[in-house]
Every structure is written in structure tokens, then in C-alpha cells.
Amino acid sequence: KSIGTGYASGKIILMGEHSVVYGEPAIAFPFSGTGIQATIRANKLESWIESSFFHGPLSKAPNTMRNVTILLWQLVKYFKIPEPFYLKIESSIPAERGMGSSAAVAVAITRAVFDWMEEPMTQKKVLHFVNQAETVAHGNPSGIDATTISGTEPILYQKGIGFQSFQLNMDAFLVVADTGIKGQTRKAVRDIAQLMELRPYETNKQMQTLGKLTTQAQQAVLQNQPHILGDCMNQAQGLLRLLGTSNRQLDHLIETALENQALGAKLTGGGRGGCMIALAEDETSGRRLQQILLDAGARNTWIEGLGVYAHV
Ligand code: MEV
Structure with missing residues (x-):
């Protein structure tokens, strides 16, 4: 060829x-x-x-x-x-x-x-x-x-x-917003490995809680319960922040989303910059959220229906 x-x-x-x-x-x-x-x-x-x-x-x-x-x-x-x-x-x-x-x-x-x-x-x-x-x-x-x-x-x-x-089967929309700041996945992963050595008991517990929240979130997705998913996302963000993977710009966009009717919001990926995600009840509130996040300093935003894969 x-x-x-x-x-x-x-x-x-x-x-x-x-x-x-x-x-x-x-x-x-x-x-x-x-x-x-x-x-x-x-x-x-x-x-x-x-x-x-x-x-x-x-x-x-x-x-x-x-x-x-x-x-x-x-x-x-x-x-x-x-x-x-x-x-x-x-x-x-x-x-x-x-x-x-x-x-x-x-x-x-x-x-x-x-x-x-x-x-x-x-x-x-x-x-x-x-x-x-x-x-x-x-x-x-x-x-x-x-x-x-x-x-x-x-x-x-x-x-x-x-x-x-598995199939995403939820009547909700995910808004993705880019802080415009380069994330530092490699460094964040290394710093957590250090925490694991310094405070193994506490850090392991936090990891296990994050794992449980993921399992709960999957149930919420399968049963079409956006409010529960939102709650899991918020709790995960709290732990990710404790682990040092958030930063000021991510926190700012996350707070802004929550003040504007997002059901939940958290960083996504390695953190320390990069993107955040926010859960919106419907497309209209998702699009509104996109504009609000842009006004709050996001470099770019996207929106994705969490039910799209159900129809593929
Ligand atoms: C990066 O997209 C996700 C991390 O969990 C790192 C990894 O899984 O290799 C931060």
C-alpha cells in the first residue's frame, strides 16, 4: 500500500x-x-x-x-x-x-x-x-x-x-474544560508514590476509598442515577485534592461548575493542570456551563452526552 x-x-x-x-x-x-x-x-x-x-x-x-x-x-x-x-x-x-x-x-x-x-x-x-x-x-x-x-x-x-x-446509559451530559495549563502526570504519579512510602496506611486507605467510589459510580451510570454519580465525583475530587493532584485553576473551575448547578465536578487524568469534568443534568445546562467555564478562564470546553454509546 x-x-x-x-x-x-x-x-x-x-x-x-x-x-x-x-x-x-x-x-x-x-x-x-x-x-x-x-x-x-x-x-x-x-x-x-x-x-x-x-x-x-x-x-x-x-x-x-x-x-x-x-x-x-x-x-x-x-x-x-x-x-x-x-x-x-x-x-x-x-x-x-x-x-x-x-x-x-x-x-x-x-x-x-x-x-x-x-x-x-x-x-x-x-x-x-x-x-x-x-x-x-x-x-x-x-x-x-x-x-x-x-x-x-x-x-x-x-x-x-x-x-x-460497558454502555454509558445516563440521561446526563459531561462538560470537559481545559485549564490551559500543562498537567504533570508523571510528577503527580511520582509524588503519590512518595506519599505511599511516607504514610502507607493513610494513603492506601485513600486509594481504596477512591476505588469504592468508582464502583459506586459505575452502578450509578448503569442505573441512570446522575445525582449519585455527581456525588461520587465530588467525593473523589476531595480525595484527589488531599493527594495533591489538584491545583488552583482546577479548583477554581470545579467550584464555578458546582456554583452553577453542576451535579458533580472533578479533575480528570493526571491533574496538576489539564482538564476538569462537570456533570450537567441536561444539554441546555451543559451548554450554559460551557460558557460559564470559558468566562471563568477555561481555555476550551467540550460537551458529551453520557448516553451516546447506548445507541452505537
Ligand atoms: C493518567 O491518564 C491516569 C493516571 O492514573 C496515570 C495512569 O493511570 O497511568 C494519573
């Missing part, structure tokens, strides 16, 4: 970020509001990357793109690709905002190379490559981003155990 293409959407963690690293369950779904398109073809002289972040020869790619360069190297080795290539990456996922841009770039590239090589793809094969890239990007990833993004449905994920797909 002369050209290979691959697409991957972003992801939203509804409940369970950070505690998922310690074996607790988490809920996440592919987020159709944003995505990454990768296109690959042969090139004459040398391998070349074209992206908004970096464009130039692969050999000169910056260290911050090590996840991509290592992934490409693995794919070249696996497919025994003999020739230089030209890879174009187009993204609408804001980088480092808890939306899984690093996993999405890896999934999109892997899919593009499989398409180019005309090799049938399974989620398992894609994950094999993507998980390696994620380890480079995040240090100690739980695997939730890669698993969510390489699939098509909401999942309940547990590290080391696997995932279960």
Missing part, C-alpha cells in the same frame, strides 16, 4: 485516576471530541516527521518525543521496513491535559503503520506497541489510557487484571 492512515481519539477518565495505578478500578471512555490522525508513506532520503510540535528528520527529533521515536523503531523492526518514511501527525488533542494525547499518538501511529503494511490489526497487537511507548512517556503507567484509546467503548479497567466494556 502506498499510504497508511490511522486515527485515535482522546480519552476521558470519569473516575479512578491515580488510584488505578494501585490496582483500584477506574472508568474511562474514548472521547470523540478530540483525536489524532497519522499518515505514513515512503520517503526518498531520510525518515521525516511532520507535526505541529516538531517537523524535521526523525534523527533530530527532540528527547520529549522519545516515546514516538522508540515506538517507530519497534515498528520498523517488527515489520522489517527497509526504507525511510514520511510520517504526518495531525492532532486536536491538547497535549499534557489529561486527555491521553501520548497514548493517542502512539495508537494512531501504530494503526497507520499496520494499515501501510496491510497487516490485520487486533487491539492486543496495537497495545503491545503502545504500552511500550507509554512506559517511556509516563514512567509507571497503569495502562488505562492505552487500553481506552485502542478500544471503542467505555471500560471499567483494573491494572494487571484487564477491562470490561
